[in-house]
Amino acid sequence: MNATAVASAPAPDPAAGGRPAPGPRLLIGTDLVAVERIESLLADRDDLAQQLFTERELAYCAGRARRRADHLAARFAAKEAVMKALGVGATVPWCDIEVVNSVDGRPGLRLHGRAAQVARQRGVTESDISLSHTAGLAMACAVLVCAGKTERDRTLT
């Protein structure tokens, strides 16, 4: 072990019985979808878009008319990626996970309702999302940082 590694080791935590305080824990999720699949699902089902995407997401993608399906598919992948990172599936409504873009276009995550509740249970303090689309495929990678202060995290460290 080199000196840097020793220096970066967590300090003992009196609250954890003198064991090293658990550091942050990362949850990662990734997803890849065929744009055409999303496009055809949305094609003749008016209310599906509202079930999958928030008004803000739909407005953002509508503003990119030529690539609307790519952007929607990337957001769908983002929601799937976040569900994977959180370790949840069907019990989280799609609109509880929202991709919002900053002024410079960088995407970020906003969690609502049950997704926000699960994130709190997992101790999530920060999140980031990265989206990409090319050649008819859209993908997303979600990273969630957990404070790592739960009993479960202690037993894992």
Added chain:
Amino acid sequence: MIGTALNFLPVVRTAVADALGIDEDEVVPEATLLGDLGAESIDLLDILFRIERAAGVKATVADIGALLQGGIPDEEFGDEDEVVSDTGLTHLEKVLPQFDRSRLARPLTADLVLGLFTAQNLADLLLDRSAALTRAA
């Protein structure tokens, strides 16, 4: 049609086969959608919309989740390692007639619960939704 017990299994079999591009014969009642038939969550969306269009009964993926968890709070449904609790297992035995905890090879974790859902379970859920719609009408 209204008021009679409908069998949604044929509708389910057609929708699942069309959405997954498999033969209807493969969609046997006891086949699990995610496990045996390889459906992904996007396929579930597709399946449910095909059913809605064919049979006029609307169900969402969240309805399946709600059925499986039965309104039991997360912390009661599973322990801190996400292993489904006695309360959760009892509920699953109630809503999934084929589920038998004594046949579990290892503790059931929450992420595997959706994988227990079969074509027959979906047909039962649709029957339930359709009966609720009839009652509400």
